[in-house]
Amino acid sequence: GAVVSQHPSWVICKSGTSVKIECRSLDFQATTMFWYRQFPKQSLMLMATSNEGSKATYEQGVEKDKFLINHASLTLSTLTVTSAHPEDSSFYICSAPDLGYEQYFGPGTRLTVT
């Protein structure tokens, strides 16, 4: 199956700083990618839909100015957590559908804000 990678796999940052997380589709192109957030012992919650060449679509309650999404190319989407705070500590996961609409998930990025 297709492969989606994320970088970094884990990151620790200080409160008030910004962190960028990359999501790449390695062997297929994705005009759309999805970003999820998962808190401990909870399910995945969709944050936003990343669209190549246009603005991202955010789910209700997700601050677009705090979670900046840039879909720079057909294989790369980035999520930037701006002015991170401890409550932003979470597991961030991206997914990308291939041309057959089957979705593939990245391995996730563990963010810890101290």
Add this chain to the structure above:
Amino acid sequence: DAKTTQPPSMDCAEGRAANLPCNHSTISGNEYVYWYRQIHSQGPQYIIHGLKNNETNEMASLIITEDRKSSTLILPHATLRDTAVYYCIVRPREGAQKLVFGQGTRLTINP
């Protein structure tokens, strides 16, 4: 909101078949049933999907009731590595649709 309901947890002995139920009573005619699993601290992994016929692959079997209101994922010979949270999701096959995850079933395989 998720369109599926699943038991929050299940236990199964290693080597036995694990049967995970899912209720999707409001499923639409164009929606497929998808199963994913998430091993601790990893991204979800695709398992299997189906529309109305039973399906089998190298990982599992999917049994969908005739009225399509429920389904069962079967892991025929569970191993310790099958311990994970299993998610049942309904979605149209066509289009780059976002996936809405419910709480899933936490399956624990016991030695």
